[in-house]
Amino acid sequence: MFSQAIEQDLHHCRKCGMCQQVCPTYKITRQEYFAPRGRAQIVKHYLEGDLKISPRVEQALMSCMLCDACAAFCPSGVRIDRLFRNMRLELDHIFGKPFSKRILFSALSKSSRAWKASAAARAGQSLLVDTLGLQLKVGNIPIEKLPRPNKKPFRQTTPEKLSPKNKKVGRVAYFVGCATDLIYGDVGNAMLEVLLRLGIEVVVPQDQVCCSAPMFLSGAAKQALPNIFKNLDIFDSVDVDAIVVDCATCGSALKKGIPELLEDLGMDAEKSKRVAAKVKDISQIVAEHVDDLPIQDSCSGEPLSVTYHDPCHLIRGMGVSEEPRKILRSLPGVSLVNMEGANECCGGGGSYQFDNVDLSREITLKKKHNIFATGAKIVATGCPGCRLTLAGNLSDDDCTEVVHTIELVRRSLAKEPE
Ligand code: SF4
Ligand code: SF4
Numbered sequence: 001m002f003s004q005a006i007e008q009d010l011h012h013c014r015k016c017g018m019c020q021q022v023c024p025t026y027k028i029t030r031q032e033y034f035a036p037r038g039r040a041q042i043v044k045h046y047l048e049g050d051l052k053i054s055p056r057v058e059q060a061l062m063s064c065m066l067c068d069a070c071a072a073f074c075p076s077g078v079r080i081d082r083l084f085r086n087m088r089l090e091l092d093h094i095f096g097k098p099f100s101k102r103i104l105f106s107a108l109s110k111s112s113r114a115w116k117a118s119a120a121a122r123a124g125q126s127l128l129v130d131t132l133g134l135q136l137k138v139g140n141i142p143i144e145k146l147p148r149p150n151k152k153p154f155r156q157t158t159p160e161k162l163s164p165k166n167k168k169v170g171r172v173a174y175f176v177g178c179a180t181d182l183i184y185g186d187v188g189n190a191m192l193e194v195l196l197r198l199g200i201e202v203v204v205p206q207d208q209v210c211c212s213a214p215m216f217l218s219g220a221a222k223q224a225l226p227n228i229f230k231n232l233d234i235f236d237s238v239d240v241d242a243i244v245v246d247c248a249t250c251g252s253a254l255k256k257g258i259p260e261l262l263e264d265l266g267m268d269a270e271k272s273k274r275v276a277a278k279v280k281d282i283s284q285i286v287a288e289h290v291d292d293l294p295i296q297d298s299c300s301g302e303p304l305s306v307t308y309h310d311p312c313h314l315i316r317g318m319g320v321s322e323e324p325r326k327i328l329r330s331l332p333g334v335s336l337v338n339m340e341g342a343n344e345c346c347g348g349g350g351s352y353q354f355d356n357v358d359l360s361r362e363i364t365l366k367k368k369h370n371i372f373a374t375g376a377k378i379v380a381t382g383c384p385g386c387r388l389t390l391a392g393n394l395s396d397d398d399c400t401e402v403v404h405t406i407e408l409v410r411r412s413l414a415k416e417p418e
Helices: 002-012 018-022 023-030 035-046 055-062 069-073 081-096 099-110 113-133 178-182 186-196 219-236 250-265 270-278 282-290 323-331 357-374 384-392 405-412
Strands: 169-177 200-203 242-247 279-280 303-307 333-335 378-381 401-404
Touching: 002 035, 002 081, 018 023, 018 035, 018 069, 023 357, 035 055, 035 081, 035 200, 055 081, 069 081, 081 186, 081 250, 169 186, 169 219, 178 186, 178 384, 186 200, 186 282, 186 405, 219 250, 219 270, 242 250, 242 270, 242 282, 250 270, 250 279, 279 282, 282 323, 282 405, 303 323, 303 357, 323 333, 323 405, 357 384, 357 401, 378 384, 378 405, 384 401
Parallel strands: 169 200, 169 242, 242 279, 303 333, 303 378, 378 401
Antiparallel strands: none
């Protein structure tokens, strides 16, 4: 399963341990097998045939958040994140997936199934909140704090093509991730409004499906590939300047994860690279046009203090960190306050908070502490997973709102002339 290049990369590890200082799971546990260096040695010995996969070994490998901090920091340039992703393909091959994951992946592999599951969750959530209130938790998040799914899938609420009223300056295709489609429909509406006000035509291909990152990051390549091929066919054939995303995980999957996965599986990755070249996070597009944003003239009262959390998949997956800050600084009445450890993982990591409850809680607590130290009343971010984690772990008494950056842009737009 492992390509020669990845195996060789493993031998470039000098075992210096520099990566430990940025690894969120090592910083909490202080255990070598919860550190990048230790996990890399596990993979090495497995590949050399002198280590069998025991439950403890599996736990060490599956408790990595795939936050990429180690790879970004390693002085020897070891692509340790790619190594671990490949090892998960191997683990899936050996053990398969638990029933709960198989159900989840079955839903994600078909939009209609995902919607039925989401609608059932909406009904079930209301019932459980009424009967059990805050007692029931999903992972670390009280069920009452989970966002309510959309009443209708976002994509069904929008036409396939939306043209701006003013002079057209560009044309983009919108990759609507599952989170916006099923839960955060307001983010989708904010995306459309901001792009149209900037004069950008938006195409929303209706047949698009889940980007498949939750599947292939868990090692389930077989379930992920049909989605990947379907999306590549759709987005490679649409004539646009850019493919825009509002989810850091979808963006990082389309930009980096999918081309690498196809290469690692020995498949033709050309189409995925053509698509990847066009993928942009919404903050990159808005930052490019920030001077053309139709913003309100002024805002009265105290400046609203906002802090920004860098999602791992946005800062390290897509190389985007300055753009959202540039946008936030340009909004009237907003005062951007930097957070210590803004680029450190929030503890979410897809389904991590449900699979590794205690470790995830500790990492999120640290992030909460850093948020409170800024005194900011709003946390802006660019990933629905981080938003769900942060908002789900804040109580109403914390008086802190978590939003997608694009929602703050939308709130600042001047009224459209009649
Ligand atoms: S992965 Fe990089 S930083 Fe970590 S021990 Fe190996 S060489 Fe050092
Ligand atoms: S990807 Fe993140 S959690 Fe995993 S070993 Fe590297 S730094 Fe630690």
